[in-house]
Amino acid sequence: MANNMDDEDKKKKTDTQELKNVKFLPFSSCMDPGFWNKLCQQKLNEYRLSEDAIPIKGYYCNYLAENLPSFLNIDHSAWDIDDDVGTKHYKVLGSLKILNTIEDFKNFNYTKHLEDEGRMIWSEVMTKGPFKDPSLLNRFSLVTFPNLKKFTFHYWCLFPSLCPNKKFTIEGHPVNVNDCFSLDKMQKFVENYDKFKNELLQHQQSKNSCCAFLIDENDMNVHPFSYIQSLNEEEKKDHKIMLGFADPSTANSKPGWSLRNLLVLLSTHCYDLLNGKVRVLCLRDRTSNGVRHISHSIVLNVCLVRIDPQSDCPNVIGWERNSKEQLGPRFLDLSSGMDPYNLSESAVDLNLKLMKWRLVPDLDLEVISNSRCLLLGSGTLGCNVARCLLGWGVRNITFVDNARVSYSNPVRQSLFNFSDCLDGGKPKVACAAASIKQIFPLANAVGINLFIPMPGHPIPGINISQLHDSTCQDITHLIELIRAHDVIFLLMDTRESRWLPTLLGRSMEKIVLNVALGFDSYLIMRHGVGFSEVTKSDGVEGAWKVVPGSQLGCYFCNDIFSPGNSHLDRSLDQQCTVTRLGVPYVAASLAVELLVSLLNHPLKGQASAEIVNESVDGLPDSKEVSILGAIPHQIRGFLSNFCNIMPVCRSFNMCTACSQPVLEAYKRDGIEFLVKSINEPSSLEELTGLTKLHTDTKDIKIEELSDNEVSD
Amino acid sequence: MANNMDDEDKKKKTDTQELKNVKFLPFSSCMDPGFWNKLCQQKLNEYRLSEDAIPIKGYYCNYLAENLPSFLNIDHSAWDIDDDVGTKHYKVLGSLKILNTIEDFKNFNYTKHLEDEGRMIWSEVMTKGPFKDPSLLNRFSLVTFPNLKKFTFHYWCLFPSLCPNKKFTIEGHPVNVNDCFSLDKMQKFVENYDKFKNELLQHQQSKNSCCAFLIDENDMNVHPFSYIQSLNEEEKKDHKIMLGFADPSTANSKPGWSLRNLLVLLSTHCYDLLNGKVRVLCLRDRTSNGVRHISHSIVLNVCLVRIDPQSDCPNVIGWERNSKEQLGPRFLDLSSGMDPYNLSESAVDLNLKLMKWRLVPDLDLEVISNSRCLLLGSGTLGCNVARCLLGWGVRNITFVDNARVSYSNPVRQSLFNFSDCLDGGKPKVACAAASIKQIFPLANAVGINLFIPMPGHPIPGINISQLHDSTCQDITHLIELIRAHDVIFLLMDTRESRWLPTLLGRSMEKIVLNVALGFDSYLIMRHGVGFSEVTKSDGVEGAWKVVPGSQLGCYFCNDIFSPGNSHLDRSLDQQCTVTRLGVPYVAASLAVELLVSLLNHPLKGQASAEIVNESVDGLPDSKEVSILGAIPHQIRGFLSNFCNIMPVCRSFNMCTACSQPVLEAYKRDGIEFLVKSINEPSSLEELTGLTKLHTDTKDIKIEELSDNEVSD
Numbered sequence A, B: 001m002a003n004n005m006d007d008e009d010k011k012k013k014t015d016t017q018e019l020k021n022v023k024f025l026p027f028s029s030c031m032d033p034g035f036w037n038k039l040c041q042q043k044l045n046e047y048r049l050s051e052d053a054i055p056i057k058g059y060y061c062n063y064l065a066e067n068l069p070s071f072l073n074i075d076h077s078a079w080d081i082d083d084d085v086g087t088k089h090y091k092v093l094g095s096l097k098i099l100n101t102i103e104d105f106k107n108f109n110y111t112k113h114l115e116d117e118g119r120m121i122w123s124e125v126m127t128k129g130p131f132k133d134p135s136l137l138n139r140f141s142l143v144t145f146p147n148l149k150k151f152t153f154h155y156w157c158l159f160p161s162l163c164p165n166k167k168f169t170i171e172g173h174p175v176n177v178n179d180c181f182s183l184d185k186m187q188k189f190v191e192n193y194d195k196f197k198n199e200l201l202q203h204q205q206s207k208n209s210c211c212a213f214l215i216d217e218n219d220m221n222v223h224p225f226s227y228i229q230s231l232n233e234e235e236k237k238d239h240k241i242m243l244g245f246a247d248p249s250t251a252n253s254k255p256g257w258s259l260r261n262l263l264v265l266l267s268t269h270c271y272d273l274l275n276g277k278v279r280v281l282c283l284r285d286r287t288s289n290g291v292r293h294i295s296h297s298i299v300l301n302v303c304l305v306r307i308d309p310q311s312d313c314p315n316v317i318g319w320e321r322n323s324k325e326q327l328g329p330r331f332l333d334l335s336s337g338m339d340p341y342n343l344s345e346s347a348v349d350l351n352l353k354l355m356k357w358r359l360v361p362d363l364d365l366e367v368i369s370n371s372r373c374l375l376l377g378s379g380t381l382g383c384n385v386a387r388c389l390l391g392w393g394v395r396n397i398t399f400v401d402n403a404r405v406s407y408s409n410p411v412r413q414s415l416f417n418f419s420d421c422l423d424g425g426k427p428k429v430a431c432a433a434a435s436i437k438q439i440f441p442l443a444n445a446v447g448i449n450l451f452i453p454m455p456g457h458p459i460p461g462i463n464i465s466q467l468h469d470s471t472c473q474d475i476t477h478l479i480e481l482i483r484a485h486d487v488i489f490l491l492m493d494t495r496e497s498r499w500l501p502t503l504l505g506r507s508m509e510k511i512v513l514n515v516a517l518g519f520d521s522y523l524i525m526r527h528g529v530g531f532s533e534v535t536k537s538d539g540v541e542g543a544w545k546v547v548p549g550s551q552l553g554c555y556f557c558n559d560i561f562s563p564g565n566s567h568l569d570r571s572l573d574q575q576c577t578v579t580r581l582g583v584p585y586v587a588a589s590l591a592v593e594l595l596v597s598l599l600n601h602p603l604k605g606q607a608s609a610e611i612v613n614e615s616v617d618g619l620p621d622s623k624e625v626s627i628l629g630a631i632p633h634q635i636r637g638f639l640s641n642f643c644n645i646m647p648v649c650r651s652f653n654m655c656t657a658c659s660q661p662v663l664e665a666y667k668r669d670g671i672e673f674l675v676k677s678i679n680e681p682s683s684l685e686e687l688t689g690l691t692k693l694h695t696d697t698k699d700i701k702i703e704e705l706s707d708n709e710v711s712d
């Protein structure tokens, strides 16, 4: 009866008092840079273009100093949703939605997302599950567009809260806990609370539920939140039940945001039990100067709003305001704070992965980026091939050349500048390697100053007695280089210099890409790789146009095998300094693209080749394709009509560079065979029966010439 | 009789004396850097690849101090063969042979050249012309390979001298002139010599002949060299004739090289007259400390060698020795001494001119290099287009963009380095322009930071009241830019941004080259230029595939006109950040090559276009070509099969960018029409009746987004 009286009295009081709306301090999202970093990694390596919601966790605490924002922390551990957040933190589960473009982010339906998130809370309320685990009422959602190239982030956080039609009101003012309870009662509460919390923390299942609890004001006993369900009207009379929650708020007069949904839960299921009111302990559990105290906690007498559990989901609010206190997303620029090398690496990585994610899911980027590429020749072709490789993610690029940068180079050779020409010109290879590192510091670019030995061109300035040793040395160096690389690009400007690397590349089963230029035409050719029984194509219809990779010809097979093209070939290699500007650009890019397509074929260099024709829909009219399309044996292009043709030819059994007699002689006699072939080209002729590779030079004695060969 | 006795006596004496061979001091070529400079200019601008002998002149003097080499000077005036060389210099005519490659220089038939040059002297001897003009016996020849890129020169000088079977000998030792003549006689000689020389120098024809003369020892009178021909045996007895010549030698005991052929002339025609001997005054005419003296002159008694004028040409000698005193060419490196900017300019110039000289004589390099090019967009395409233009000699390049360099850019965008990405990234346009100047300092590269106004994309961050003015300003800026350039490249990554420059370019009759990229495909298109009556193609067979330049469509015509290609078009412009690496490289180069071919067509942008097919021999199968080949309307290429197709389409009469209603509205309403179209795209739709160019963006209020658009 006394209780009833008290209640009646109170009701009268409140009727006369002016009821104030409860003001809640919203959460402030606090994103650790580690979170964004991890997000970028996850997106690059796992989510890619998926926009599915990803479960993550955040946490808040109730020990923050006065006037700090009510932080909801999200850090690098956000993805480990089952992990503990520590005894002083309260876990909040959330969802992460990563959008792929700024347009998607702009056009995202934030209203619908809010409603969806609200409905999730409401369904929890309806199931009464939060009585057992009140943390189910705490949720957040993060919508973001991470610009992985720039390391900038657009994001917007939602802390969904259900809003009954009427607002929660408060009787009187929020009161400090010290003004409500005696010191004795306070101590008793703390003891009981710690005991209660420790018990819950023992068990994985109950851990999270300690964010809210009940207090019996009579004895300051602390009960789990679910305790309220076990009380019947009768029992309830013997208790003076109070709601307690770990309050993230730091404001004197405002409870934290997480109280909202707790009140909705009580309003929905316990309005009558509580007579429409609940006394709330907003527990703020601080430690300052080594002393723990809860004296900043406040107590509110909240008037509930009856909510019909059968009703529709109440309104939802909860989008965070931005720095201008407006409802809108936030923007974060982390680029300055991050290691620029990492930024560069991630940005380049992303560009490539986007290609895979958006268009060619089976694209093997690693087989490309892991290819160690040897570029023989660092002129117009070498520079552009290197740039294209770099763009494809290739890290290991070795330049070989023995020329210096001259004044005519920079406008055509994209790795050199005017300043590289001064004082006689820097060595091209060192200059090119340095340039690559200026473009992408993490690239492993190396320059090797080496004259590639070639038949009929003994190393200049060397007398006969030194000749053998010197040639040996250069050959050995070239062998080592070819062995240490996966792909060999022949980008020189003389025919003869291609002989040795062609032979060595074939012998070591490397992918060899040969590029030769004419005035307005170019030839790109992948040499045959691997060995197999030569099959006779006779009698098999169409076999003439499909050749296994192991039987594809090399640059030196070509003339003889296709005499009809000899005019073209003669024009190549002799005019490299007077090509139309586009020729080396187009040829270099197509050579790299052919490589990339080839590397994406299961057989790599051993993939068959056939003549490719254009088809109406722009797709290659060929069965011999990789996931990227055609992998022709040769691409011969003409700027005079902007057309490419794609002949295919078998290796020639008398070829001076790739035929069996030559390869066997090398296998048998090793470097000695090579030295002999280079110093006495006639020996090579004898072996294969072919005409000389070189034209004799008159033996007029001209000492100064040798060091000043024209090169470009 | 007395004379006879004397002669007999002398003969006896000489018989008993040991006769020594006359040693001649050879000429040393002395090439002024100005000569090489002029040679480079002449080769670049006039001779080009011609190897014809070019007449030049050199000169020597007889006043050099003792022990200096006997210089034959060749300087920048060498080409002015008729010009005076000054009264103290003696002109020598010569020939200049410029070889084009180091191989040509190595393989040059120096022996034959020597013989040829000798025969020229011999034919002069036989004609007796040198009696009238003894300078005809002095000749030189210069064979050179000038490396115009490096400003290094290989050269070899020849001073051809005929050698009789027996050598010229000398009686006794060379004697100083002071020991031969009294002071009185010497003074008399000088007076007579000066008078003689001055008379000859009065007349152009006789000027050069003063290099040799005759002296009557009796009275020290000086006679022209031809005087000897007028003497008969009788007259000769009354004179004591002595040969005088301006001696370039500085050696005490050796006459200069120019005496050789004089002695051959006398040996051939005057052996008997002179009784096989001639006394020679090697006149060295110096001035030291303001005093003129000839006291270093020497006198020789030379025994001639009888030469039958009917005989074959005697042996010839005369190749100069090099710095190692060996018979071989010399090498000169002028690169360090020259202005590097000039070196760079000449080297670049040469590369282009070689193309013209060797392969396309009618190539108009100036129409290319004089083109002022506006590059709208400074990403992957913009960088590569600029590089190709630079290589073609284009000096005026203006970049327009409003983005900053980001970390993913450098590996794809060939004008940027890693360091350009730091601290938020440099503005692309400034960075690109600076990079161009680092490549070629004489280029005029400018960067304009400008957002290109586009329909449906009002300038961000601007409220309605500012909008009009701001749009106006940007449009005005773009109009000025397009007006100030000849060629407009559209290299942006959005479709909408191409609208305004397409319209303006068409309106101002500029060449507009539009490049758009897909993942592994590209489109290069030249927009129509000029205005003409639209001709109906109906009924004319084949007319569908040839379209006059004025009727060619633009990028916005295309979709509608060729709905079958809409899939391709949609894929363009939307994925530029995820193209295969080769796509922008190939597309940029082909766009520049298309421009270059187009500029070499007499009609330039107004040239007709037709569908181009490849033909068997690689030449374009089209009548509508420039001297460089095909000038298709569009090039659509596919890396999936390495093929290009070349569709052609007429302008569409409802095109939003190039149709008559649009162009007329702009002509009528000027900028106001453009502003309206951009700020209210629906007005454009109404005008043309076409669907919107843009997709609406949701109007959610997102302040921070605007400044952080994704771009690449």
Ligand SMILES: [Zn+2]
Binding pocket: A553, A554, A555, A556, A557, A558, A651, A652, A655, A656, A657, A658, A659
């Ligand atoms: Zn071969």
Ligand SMILES: [Zn+2]
Binding pocket: B553, B554, B555, B556, B557, B558, B651, B652, B655, B656, B657, B658, B659
């Ligand atoms: Zn159009």
